[in-house]
Amino acid sequence: LKEIEIFTPILLLLGATPDNLLIPLIALAWLIVVVAFPAFTAQSQRIGDLIAGTAVIAAPSAALLPDLASAPAPPSAERFVFTPAQMDLYGAYELQVLEKLLRGERNEINRPRLSDVAMRIRRKIGYDETIAPHEEEAFLQAFYIAQRGYLEQKKLFGDARADKHYGSEHSGAD
Known part of the structure; x- marks a missing residue:
């Protein structure tokens, strides 16, 4: 879906001619919506994530605890x-x-x-x-x-x- 979200509107902007400004304006609006969309969703989901039913997660980094076997025994x-x-x-x-x-x-x-x-x-x-x-x-x-x-x-x-x-x-x- 990233092609539809980002690359297709960029190609439409690059291929724009001075004769028809409606298509580049629609493509620019689409890009703005797609880029801004994660800022307005609770789970920072892109449009593609919303369509696919997935969520962005952050995996916490594991903290190494001290080795119990190397600690001095009572x-x-x-x-x-x-x-x-x-x-x-x-x-x-x-x-x-x-x-x-x-x-x-x-x-x-x-x-x-x-x-x-x-x-x-x-x-x-x-x-x-x-x-x-x-x-x-x-x-x-x-x-x-x-x-x-x-x-x-x-x-x-x-x-x-x-x-x-x-x-x-x-x-x-x-």
Whole structure:
């Protein structure tokens, strides 16, 4: 539609003769309307966008957040040690969910969620050691760092784990 919106009126203006000024005036009016139209629409739509039913959008630029694995772990996190068998139970998807939780606000509203996630992870991986409520966040950070390192090492050797169901479903390779 850009040809109809812009180029056709320009060609009509360039091909104008002094005999007939009506066509160049119509073409000039058309160009003014087409150029000014986005300024008067709520979503900055061109006429072609309006006809096609599309909208102009602006994609926000992504901001890189600091790496959670490189942040210093709390001193109590050093006591949490995980085995490869425990690390095998989760994949990249679960790691991303845990990262979102750890990046969230630290307040009394989110404290029960942190506690619940820590309990579920401990139960799933068979971590029998008792963890005090004030150490649950340190446990989750230690688990995140260990899980991320484990998954990155596996990926280096061609063993990418998308989620916790890795290996339990048909992989698509025959």
